[in-house]
Amino acid sequence: MDAFAIFIQAMNGIQYGLLLFLVASGLTLIFGIMGVINIAHGSFYMIGAYLAWSLMGWLENFWFGLFVGVAAAFLLGLVLEWMFIRFLYDRDHLQQVLVTYGLILIFSELRSVIWGDDVHSVAIPALLDGSIQLTENLAYPIYRLWLSGVCVVIAILMYFGIQHTRLGMMIRAGESDREMTKALGINIGLVYRFIFALGVSLAAFSGMISAPISSVFPGMGSQVLIVSFVVVVIGGLGSIKGAMVAALLVGLIDTFGKVMSLDIFGINIFPEMAGMSIFALMALILIFRPQGIFGKEY
Amino acid sequence: MLNTLVKLTDLHAHYGLSHVLHGVNLEIKRGETVGLMGRNGMGKTTLIKCLLGLVSISSGEIQFREQNTKTLPTHTLARGGIAYVPEGRGIFKNLSVKENLILAARSGFEGRIEWTYDRVLDSFPRLKERLMHGGQQLSGGEQQMLSIGRALLTNPDLLILDEATEGLAPLIAQDIWGIIKVVQESGISALIVDKNFKAVSKISNRCVVMVKGKIVFDDVSPKLIEHPEALKNWLGV
Ligand SMILES: Nc1ncnc2c1ncn2[C@@H]1O[C@H](COP(=O)(O)OP(=O)(O)OP(=O)(O)O)[C@@H](O)[C@H]1O
Ligand SMILES: [Mg+2]
16 A cells, blocks of 8 residues: 555544544443443434435435434433333443334334345535545545545533533532432433433434445344444443543544455455454454553543 | 421331331421430431421321422422531532532522522631632531531521431531521521530520430420439430
């Protein structure tokens, strides 16, 4: 690979990592703040992608579709928290996994009923279609740049929100001492409902904006869930900073692994190794630093 | 004016199968300071948690401002004017001192504002020097000051202090009693749990003694000192 190709792959790796961050951050927040393991998180990503596909079709406007989709996901989050999740805060993790697994099955069936099992694609919005010419024969798609930018902005907003807003204070207080937070007059249940809905919207939003660069297919939720869990474990359960670092790490490893080649006995072993290497990294982290890179600081 | 703020009637509470409160009756009037005493494990903290809705009662009734609190969640009770300084202080360790305070600050029942951020800092000058420190960097005395200051910032009508001076050096404990005195003079009712029976009976209008989930003594404070043999049995002093 020459320098430009490496640069392009690095950009792709970072972009994939940032997108992973967006999904993983919701997962890690819901775990870190409410102590709930939500394995249905990937379903929201999948729902987001399918929503993007139908909304863009009906509304014929990417931006409006994005807005409607995120609002719908937020409402879905509020309802799900009220119907299921709020009963899980004081339960053990096994019960949380069972209930949210139930949600996966429900959403997967609903998806099949509503949208069918076909693979779809979503067009890149006209405004962001095209590429930036880097050299004579190398170009980088504008949409991917935009996507990375959006992820960075959301990451900054999230960090700022937790560290410097009143809501952020409530969240941190609730994590430190839930009873005391209530005893100060804070309706922590409402805060949690909001956070859960925010997490659902984030996952759906990630699914929506990634739809134009990947395809929309039934198994996309579980695929992203597994990688997101790897990210969350590497970064430290509950840590936003950790999710960012780990997501970039996983994004780069995965992307470079797929394009490198190393022939052994005429077989290129790298693509397979790449898939494995992130799990190997997770295993190493679990053995030597089980709390993750950043432990549980935001 | 001495009307009732809190009234507990025949309160029973359980943790799982263990029966902890066995029919507690207690009344706190407006502006009154009640001292609650008893040996370890007699149910004082449980009583407080029931009052705050943090532990659910098995039977009996709790009235706050003449309203049954049965269906009210903790945060609503707090907003109705109950402030809580728990045993172990309950400081948010991942928030700075300043954040601990401003998170709590609000006007009280019917919009009353007596305690402001500035007034709390003036009352606890030591906190002023530590505003940007994290909650976990404070000494025990500073933590208790923060916990009390935080409670006052909610502008309560009833301040509940569980183990008010536990683990504090005598001089610091004196500071805390001084603050409680100021609170008392401002007309806020208080329910104070502490092992120091002399200090409690001195500051309270009424003393209440609990033994095994029951109230065995409830009278004006000077009366308690007239019963040395009972004190020995109930409190081990
Ligand atoms: N969460 C709990 N689960 C089960 N039992 C509990 C729990 N909390 C307290 N108990 C038990 O209930 C009884 C009353 O406890 P409580 O904390 O109310 O007593 P206390 O008077 O505040 O004691 P102390 O002076 O030690 O603070 C004790 O026997 C205690 O062991
Ligand atoms: Mg106690």
